[in-house]
Amino acid sequence: xxxxxxxxxxxxxxxxxxxxxxxxxxxxxxxxxxxxxxxxxxxxxxxxxxxxxxxxxxxxxxxxxxxxxxxxxxxxxxxxxxxxxxxxxxxxxxxxxxxxxxxxxxxxxxxxxxxxxxxxxxxxxxxxxxxxxxxxxxxxxxxxxxxxxxxxxxxxxxxxxxxxxxxxxxxxxxxxxxxxxxxxxxxxxxxxxxxxxxxxxxxxxxxxxxxxxxxxxxxxxxxxxxxxxxxxxxxxxxxxxxxxxxxxxxxxxxxxxxxxxxxxxxxxxxxx
Numbered sequence: 001x002x003x004x005x006x007x008x009x010x011x012x013x014x015x016x017x018x019x020x021x022x023x024x025x026x027x028x029x030x031x032x033x034x035x036x037x038x039x040x041x042x043x044x045x046x047x048x049x050x051x052x053x054x055x056x057x058x059x060x061x062x063x064x065x066x067x068x069x070x071x072x073x074x075x076x077x078x079x080x081x082x083x084x085x086x087x088x089x090x091x092x093x094x095x096x097x098x099x100x101x102x103x104x105x106x107x108x109x110x111x112x113x114x115x116x117x118x119x120x121x122x123x124x125x126x127x128x129x130x131x132x133x134x135x136x137x138x139x140x141x142x143x144x145x146x147x148x149x150x151x152x153x154x155x156x157x158x159x160x161x162x163x164x165x166x167x168x169x170x171x172x173x174x175x176x177x178x179x180x181x182x183x184x185x186x187x188x189x190x191x192x193x194x195x196x197x198x199x200x201x202x203x204x205x206x207x208x209x210x211x212x213x214x215x216x217x218x219x220x221x222x223x224x225x226x227x228x229x230x231x232x233x234x235x236x237x238x239x240x241x242x243x244x245x246x247x248x249x250x251x252x253x254x255x256x257x258x259x260x261x262x263x264x265x266x267x268x269x270x271x272x
Contacts, residue, residue, distance in 0.1 A: 054087040054117050063113075067123040069161070070103060075121055085119050100124070104152050128152055129184055130167035130197075145169050149181035171199035177222050179205055186228050190233025206249075211235040215259075218253035219258035226255040234258065 041059060054063070059081075062072035075081075092110040098165050099108040099121070107124040132151065135141070144152040144163055150248035151172060167187070176199050183205075187194040192211030199205055205220040212235060217227055230252055242248060242260060249258040 007111070040190055054114060055118060056081075056085045056087055056117060057083055059083075061118045063118055063120045065120065065122045067105065067125050069125065070105065070123055072121075074103065087114070087119070088114050090119065104146075106146065106148065120211065126150065126152060128161055128163045130163050130165050130169050132169035132172045133171040143172075145172065145180060145184075147181065149177040149179075149184065149186055151177075165194075167197065169195055169199075169202070170195045176203060176205060176219075179219075179224065182221070182224055183207065186224075187253055188230050189232060191232035209235070212238065214249035216249060216251045216253055220253075223253075223255055227252045230255045230258055 019046060046101055051185040059072040059076045062075055063069060064070060064072050064075055070183075079095055079102070090110075090112060092112065095110045096108045102122070104126045105123045106126045107122075109122040111120040113120055126148075129147045130145050131142070132145045133140055133142050134151065138234075141154075143154045144161075146152060149176075165187075167184070172180070178198055180199075183194070183197055189208075190209055192209045192215075194207060196208040197205065198207070204216070206214055206216045208214050209231065212231060215231060217224070234250065238260075249261045251261055
């Protein structure tokens with residue numbers, strides 16, 4: 001029977017490397033457990049905050065700033081919000097676009113507030129510039145327009161807002177909104193007070209000023225700057241007896257050749 005050989009000790013260098021490998025494995029296991037514990041805790045906390053903390057439960061958590069007439073309830077209705085609502089599920093940019101479309105405001109900024117959970121809504125009210133009317137499926141509709149030519153419903157007037165000017169816009173259409181806005185912007189350059197802006201069914205625009213009466217501009221927005229210059233000049237040079245004559249109007253559809261329209265026909269305004 002052969003004698004069993006006694007185990008010889010490992011060389012010092014080999015034993016040290018073996019212990020280092022064991023320590024590294026143990027450290028990796030500890031780090032893995034720590035990572036799993038941290039991830040699980042973070043997920044649990046996130047779920048708790050989403051379900052319990054970062055949730056809008058009523059319109060009172062909407063903080064509306066900058067507007068004198070729009071309440072948190074109005075924002076809730078315009079945006080179609082339903083409570084309870086997870087705060088992180090809201091898209092601020094999409095909500096801003098909705099508020100600009102549905103409310104009489106000219107700017108909107110939305111920010112989520114996490115602590116305490118709230119939604120900050122900064123609004124800038126649209127100010128009515130002129131009274132207006134338009135043809136709608138239900139008939140003639142009265143309202144107002146702001147300085148950008150945007151339509152504002154008559155319900156705004158019930159809040160006490162009145163137009164900044166006495167100008168009247170009739171036949172408002174979205175297609176001619178830019179032209180309306182430019183006329184409102186340039187009203188002080190016409191040579192006399194602007195009284196009315198009228199849009200015909202075909203899109204042609206005419207205005208009425210205190211000095212010139214009715215002026216037909218046509219529908220070409222590229223001519224407006226030249227037309228404004230011509231109106232200012234005519235306000236200074238056209239004889240008052242022609243301006244005040246009943247049934248007269250001025251055709252500025254071609255601003256290079258303004259024509260005074262009388263009951264009997266047309267006369268070049270520069271020759272009158």
